[in-house]
Amino acid sequence: MDRIGRYVLSRRLGAGSFATVWQGRDEELDVDVAVKVLADNWAANEDVRARFLSEARLMRRIRDPRIVRVYDIGTLPDGRPYFVMDYAAGGSLEDVRRRRVAPTLALHLAAEAARCLHVLHEHDVIHRDVTPGNLLLDGDPLTGGHVLLADLGVAKEMVAEMASTMTAGTPAHMALEQATGNGALDRRADVYSLASVCFTLLTGEPPFPVRTLADLMARDPHAAPPPVAASVGAPPELDHLLAAALSPVPGRRPPTAQVLADELDALVARMGGVQRTTRPPVARDDATVLRPSGPGWSLPPTTTRPQPAATAPFYPPTPLPAGSPGSVPPHHPGTPATLPPRPQPHPVGFAPVPAAPRRSWGFPTFVAVVSVLAFVLALSVTVSLG
Numbered sequence: 466m467d468r469i470g471r472y473v474l475s476r477r478l479g480a481g482s483f484a485t486v487w488q489g490r491d492e493e494l495d496v497d498v499a500v501k502v503l504a505d506n507w508a509a510n511e512d513v514r515a516r517f518l519s520e521a522r523l524m525r526r527i528r529d530p531r532i533v534r535v536y537d538i539g540t541l542p543d544g545r546p547y548f549v550m551d552y553a554a555g556g557s558l559e560d561v562r563r564r565r566v567a568p569t570l571a572l573h574l575a576a577e578a579a580r581c582l583h584v585l586h587e588h589d590v591i592h593r594d595v596t597p598g599n600l601l602l603d604g605d606p607l608t609g610g611h612v613l614l615a616d617l618g619v620a621k622e623m624v625a626e627m628a629s630t631m632t633a634g635t636p637a638h639m640a641l642e643q644a645t646g647n648g649a650l651d652r653r654a655d656v657y658s659l660a661s662v663c664f665t666l667l668t669g670e671p672p673f674p675v676r677t678l679a680d681l682m683a684r685d686p687h688a689a690p691p692p693v694a695a696s697v698g699a700p701p702e703l704d705h706l707l708a709a710a711l712s713p714v715p716g717r718r719p720p721t722a723q724v725l726a727d728e729l730d731a732l733v734a735r736m737g738g739v740q741r742t743t744r745p746p747v748a749r750d751d752a753t754v755l756r757p758s759g760p761g762w763s764l765p766p767t768t769t770r771p772q773p774a775a776t777a778p779f780y781p782p783t784p785l786p787a788g789s790p791g792s793v794p795p796h797h798p799g800t801p802a803t804l805p806p807r808p809q810p811h812p813v814g815f816a817p818v819p820a821a822p823r824r825s826w827g828f829p830t831f832v833a834v835v836s837v838l839a840f841v842l843a844l845s846v847t848v849s850l851g
Contacts, residue, residue: 469547470539472500479598483507484517488552497552498536503545514546520617521548527588531581533601533615555602555610562597562666566606567740568697572733574600574612575663579726581614582659586652586722592617593643593650595658596635597665607741636681637671638662641713644681653715656722660710663729667693672711686713700735702728 467474472489478499479486487500501521507513518538525535537549561574578600585592592599594616604610636644640657643650664672672690675681690711694703706728710718719725733739 469500469502469541470537472498472549474500480504483513489549491549497554498549499533499552500547500549502541502547505543505545508543508545518546521546523590523617524548524550527585527590529584531577531584531612531614533613550615551603551613553601553603553613553615555604555606557602558597558600558612558662558666561602561606562669565669565744566666567742567744568667568699569733569736569738569740570606570742571666572663572699572703572729572736573739574606575659575666576726576729576733577612578614578662579656579659579722579729581612582652582655582722583726585614585617586655590617591650591652592655592658594635595655595662596638597662600662607743609741636678637673637675638665639675639681640715641681641686642715644678651715652721653718656710656718656725657712657715659722659725660707660718664690664693664707664711667697672707698736699732703732706732 466487469487469489471492473492474487474489476488477485478488482504484501484503487502489498489500490496491498503514503517507517521535521538524533525538528534533551533553535548535550538546539548540546558574558578561571566574578595581600582592582595592614599614599616601613601615602610603613638658638661640654643654661671668691673684673688675684689708692704693699693707694701697703706719706725710725712718719728
């Protein structure tokens with residue numbers, strides 16, 4: 466295939482279970498584009514076909530620079546549908562993971578990705594498949610490229626107490642409630658996935674050794690993600706934030722992607738701002754996923770630590786009116802009347818100055834002071850008598 470309509474195809478960008486994406490050139494507008502074509506083995510499946518076209522219409526409806534735009538839609542002579550969208554010249558966050566960018570840049574890109582998700586959520590849509598490969602870049606991140614959200618093929622519009630009718634997504638970055646496929650989903654499932662992507666950008670691999678749905682269902686839900694803050698030169702609040710966002714209990718996560726983005730931005734500011742550089746590559750076995758190693762970059766082994774009571778969220782859940790998009794029944798009844806305060810990153814450039822230690826006056830010092838006072842008094846009396 467070398468042409469679709471007025472679009473000249475140059476190379477295949479990627480292929481998934483349902484579609485293939487090609488880089489092309491719009492000869493009339495003289496711009497590069499990406500063309501997504503439904504796989505031929507699914508062309509006769511009406512459900513898959515409808516979902517493919519629904520993705521195109523959804524991306525067209527959400528007109529925001531953070532979401533990949535759709536320009537055109539059509540049908541091939543063999544009956545397969547296709548649509549034409551923005552070409553992301555900077556690759557994806559999967560490429561960023563391989564490049565091992567500076568920790569501040571990784572956190573900055575994760576914050577941008579969270580804001581992309583917030584746009585989607587504001588349109589009452591959850592993505593359900595947030596991965597490094599579905600977060601694209603319009604340019605090189607080392608020179609200022611911005612994150613774009615793509616691949617809404619399994620996205621679903623939110624309704625009150627939305628029941629998941631299909632398990633979809635990538636297990637390595639999937640929230641537990643999404644994997645079960647029989648519960649209510651809301652935007653916090655995407656918050657979990659984005660936190661997993663953030664962890665992956667920092668370390669080169671997901672927070673938990675999960676490759677399949679079976680792995681996810683068998684994983685200890687109380688296992689905490691390995692701490693990474695010390696390894697990347699970040700404040701300890703980073704570990705707290707990731708542990709909260711990766712909690713198996715939705716109510717313990719940041720309530721929105723925007724909150725997660727703001728927290729990540731605050732951490733970057735405390736680390737001195739974004740450094741658009743890469744870290745030295747590490748030697749690794751080609752059969753393994755990147756695992757940071759070497760001096761100054763070693764992850765502690767995964768630990769399991771006791772979790773606070775399930776009803777005491779790290780982040781107080783944002784109350785939603787009954788029946789509003791994103792509202793779900795509580796997963797754990799009995800929410801306490803008071804919640805523990807959430808540690809807040811300090812303002813940029815500010816850190817509390819420790820109070821000066823109180824001076825302790827010992828007995829020898831007391832004797833010396835009394836002696837000096839007695840001498841001064843005696844001298845004064847002598848002078849006055851003389």
